[in-house]
Amino acid sequence: MELFFQLTLAGLAIGSIYACVALAVVMIYQATDHFNFAQGEMAMFSTFIAFTFLTFGAPVWLAAVGAIAISFVAGLIIERVVIKPVENAPILNQIIVFIGMLMILNNMAGWIWEFTIKPFPSLFPSDWGVQSELIGPHHMGVIGLTLIVLFAIFLFFRFTRVGLAMRAAAANPDSARLVGVSVSWMLALGWGLAAGVGAIGGILVAPIVYLDPNMMSGVLLYAFAGALLGGVSSPFGAVMGGMIVGVLENWIGHPALSELLGFKMNELKLTFALMVIVIVLLFKPAGLFGRVVVKRV
Amino acid sequence: MRISTFLASAAAAVLMMGAANAQTVGVTDTSIKIGNTSPYSGPASSYGVIGKTHQAFWEAINAAGGLKMGDGKTRKIEFVSLDDGYSPPKTVEQVRKLVEQEEVAFTFNTLGTPTNSAIHKYMNAKKVPHLFLATGASKWGHPDQYPWTMGFQPTYDVEGAIYAQYALQQVKDPKIAILFQNDDYGKDYRDGFLKSLGDKADKLIVKMLPYEVTDPTVDAQVLEMAASGANVFFNVTIPKFAAQAIKKACEIGWQPLHLLNNVSSSVGATLKPAGLECSKSQGLITAQWLMDPTDPQWKDAAGFKEWSAWMDKNFPGNEKVDVNYVFGYNASTLLKHVLENCKDFSRPGIMGCVANIKDFELPMALPGIKVNTSPTDFYPVQQEQLSKFDGTKWVLFGQLYDASTK
Numbered sequence: 001m002e003l004f005f006q007l008t009l010a011g012l013a014i015g016s017i018y019a020c021v022a023l024a025v026v027m028i029y030q031a032t033d034h035f036n037f038a039q040g041e042m043a044m045f046s047t048f049i050a051f052t053f054l055t056f057g058a059p060v061w062l063a064a065v066g067a068i069a070i071s072f073v074a075g076l077i078i079e080r081v082v083i084k085p086v087e088n089a090p091i092l093n094q095i096i097v098f099i100g101m102l103m104i105l106n107n108m109a110g111w112i113w114e115f116t117i118k119p120f121p122s123l124f125p126s127d128w129g130v131q132s133e134l135i136g137p138h139h140m141g142v143i144g145l146t147l148i149v150l151f152a153i154f155l156f157f158r159f160t161r162v163g164l165a166m167r168a169a170a171a172n173p174d175s176a177r178l179v180g181v182s183v184s185w186m187l188a189l190g191w192g193l194a195a196g197v198g199a200i201g202g203i204l205v206a207p208i209v210y211l212d213p214n215m216m217s218g219v220l221l222y223a224f225a226g227a228l229l230g231g232v233s234s235p236f237g238a239v240m241g242g243m244i245v246g247v248l249e250n251w252i253g254h255p256a257l258s259e260l261l262g263f264k265m266n267e268l269k270l271t272f273a274l275m276v277i278v279i280v281l282l283f284k285p286a287g288l289f290g291r292v293v294v295k296r297v
Numbered sequence: 298m299r300i301s302t303f304l305a306s307a308a309a310a311v312l313m314m315g316a317a318n319a320q321t322v323g324v325t326d327t328s329i330k331i332g333n334t335s336p337y338s339g340p341a342s343s344y345g346v347i348g349k350t351h352q353a354f355w356e357a358i359n360a361a362g363g364l365k366m367g368d369g370k371t372r373k374i375e376f377v378s379l380d381d382g383y384s385p386p387k388t389v390e391q392v393r394k395l396v397e398q399e400e401v402a403f404t405f406n407t408l409g410t411p412t413n414s415a416i417h418k419y420m421n422a423k424k425v426p427h428l429f430l431a432t433g434a435s436k437w438g439h440p441d442q443y444p445w446t447m448g449f450q451p452t453y454d455v456e457g458a459i460y461a462q463y464a465l466q467q468v469k470d471p472k473i474a475i476l477f478q479n480d481d482y483g484k485d486y487r488d489g490f491l492k493s494l495g496d497k498a499d500k501l502i503v504k505m506l507p508y509e510v511t512d513p514t515v516d517a518q519v520l521e522m523a524a525s526g527a528n529v530f531f532n533v534t535i536p537k538f539a540a541q542a543i544k545k546a547c548e549i550g551w552q553p554l555h556l557l558n559n560v561s562s563s564v565g566a567t568l569k570p571a572g573l574e575c576s577k578s579q580g581l582i583t584a585q586w587l588m589d590p591t592d593p594q595w596k597d598a599a600g601f602k603e604w605s606a607w608m609d610k611n612f613p614g615n616e617k618v619d620v621n622y623v624f625g626y627n628a629s630t631l632l633k634h635v636l637e638n639c640k641d642f643s644r645p646g647i648m649g650c651v652a653n654i655k656d657f658e659l660p661m662a663l664p665g666i667k668v669n670t671s672p673t674d675f676y677p678v679q680q681e682q683l684s685k686f687d688g689t690k691w692v693l694f695g696q697l698y699d700a701s702t703k
Contacts, residue, residue: 003520003521003524006520007517007520010516010517010520014513014514014516017513103338106342107338107342110342110343114343114619115342115343115345115346116343116536116565116566116618116619117536117537117540117566117567117570118570119540119569119570119571119572136548205513208513208514208516208541209513209514209537209541210537210540210541210570212343212537213342217511218510218511218512218513219513221511222513250517269509269512270509270511
């Protein structure tokens with residue numbers, strides 16, 4: 001039973017990282033209707049920026065805040081420079097731009113910081129929170145911070161003018177333009193915010209998986225699964241989806257289940273994640289928590 | 298009609314053979330062309346450093362006027378290294394390009410087990426020397442089936458066997474857990490280990506867990522192994538996962554005899570990220586054949602000084618922690634040795650030369666390790682020594698284990 005709790009809590013912790021990246025994916029999806037395949041690499045790059053601050057002797061919280069701020073600006077710039085020119089291009093062009101960015105960021109990070117793994121300190125002190133054998137302080141902090149980020153995003157979209165304008169720009173660009181919202185800049189802002197949220201995800205995952213240019217490759221796949229499972233139109237759904245995928249992944253990987261079923265489930269973890277996506281999309285195309293969006297054609 | 302075609306083609310074949318004798322493809326009196334594929338992009342791009350080391354190595358030799366070879370001629374080395382992104386179909390494409398368009402004399406240190414598997418048959422069908430592969434799989438040393446392919450480093454299965462013997466010696470009532478990467482590399486280690494345990498394997502192994510390279514962490518596996526009560530942990534993982542496993546085992550206070558595969562034994566690249574205190578408390582054991590560049594005990598060794606000076610010249614500003622530079626330097630030095638002593642530069646002649654290396658010492662291999670090959674022994678490096686981590690460096694102990702005498 002103790003192992004069950006340990007696996008579940010560890011699953012929640014790793015799930016919160018999927019949740020953070022899924023959240024970033026959803027934010028861009030909401031603004032542009034596309035999955036940003038470079039989201040993971042952007043988060044990785046942000047984490048390297050924080051790492052650079054650390055090597056200059058900055059305390060870890062300051063490095064994190066600095067990296068998030070830089071990522072926000074970089075996200076804005078990426079949208080203006082790279083994404084805007086293909087805004088009205090066919091969807092394939094856009095996807096190719098995303099994949100191109102993925103490769104450029106990955107290799108650039110390797111070129112600047114090398115491919116060897118680097119330790120990254122936790123944002124949370126080791127004597128933080130409830131001392132428990134079931135879950136480490138970092139994992140506890142990860143879950144907490146993810147929920148705080150989600151809450152902050154909720155408040156931002158619900159109660160601020162900019163948030164409202166961004167929602168308007170995404171929901172009905174034409175009307176938004178008529179009431180004076182700069183739709184184009186709202187998209188850029190969405191990219192900036194997503195880059196910032198992604199940076200938080202990267203900074204949280206790095207102490208667990210170690211920092212290297214390929215850090216996010218595995219994470220992004222599960223984050224996509226989480227985002228789809230929870231619903232690509234809902235930030236709350238993305239977080240829940242990420243957590244569910246994390247917990248399921250840990251359960252599925254457990255050998256007791258393999259013994260029960262008589263074949264090795266552990267090797268089917270990825271297959272399972274993809275199966276979940278397919279099944280959910282078959283029966284609930286908008287995801288578990290997503291709203292069904294009806295579009296006029 | 299048929300007979301005349303046959304005669305014509307036979308005559309053509311004779312002519313071509315004559316031409317081949319006079320001049321091997323890729324070899325002239327002033328140059329030799331060598332091909333290589335490395336993952337400069339893609340998931341294994343950290344190993345791209347090895348290819349870059351080779352390029353710098355041969356450029357430096359060319360800049361000094363070329364290499365005086367065993368037949369008395371001084372040649373420049375045209376080293377053509379292409380990116381295969383660690384993707385086997387890409388390797389096939391690039392190697393065909395090297396052999397058929399670039400017309401290299403042979404390929405050297407092509408990197409990766411799946412990638413080399415994809416060109417194994419092709420190279421042997423084309424009769425192009427496929428030399429000193431940068432992979433520890435055990436299948437590169439079969440001259441009876443594949444006379445044109447030769448490996449380089451000690452094989453994973455041999456290393457696995459060394460650990461198994463050590464565990465049986467050291468632990469009275471061994472309960473063994475194995476964590477391995479679910480591919481050729483992980484299975485080679487695992488199988489070598491299991492084979493060495495023999496009939497007892499079933500009884501001694503309490504947990505055998507795979508992981509996928511795409512997994513974010515191996516934390517769940519480590520928890521599971523610790524819960525099984527294992528007192529021996531054979532850790533067959535690449536650096537990122539090795540560091541995770543060491544850290545996790547240390548965090549939860551699991552203290553098995555921790556056997557760490559050499560793939561992840563770098564102090565700078567694995568143990569520092571895992572935490573030196575943790576690594577020390579785990580009492581890590583590994584088998585080694587390369588000098589770890591971050592290990593202070595080598596700083597006065599002649600080979601290390603040579604490598605270090607070469608690094609400063611060719612990679613100024615490099616921190617010299619990445620063991621891939623060491624690996625590449627050793628492999629290139631071995632090829633240089635072969636070329637310097639080879640008298641026959643036809644393709645069969647080159648194979649004859651690489652299959653006749655006697656007691657050559659690599660600059661950055663552990664003291665006492667010697668490269669030996671023969672027409673029936675296509676495993677150049679077969680010696681390794683166990684070492685224990687003391688908190689800052691690996692301390693070698695016991696004797697040099699030599700797989701070739703077995």
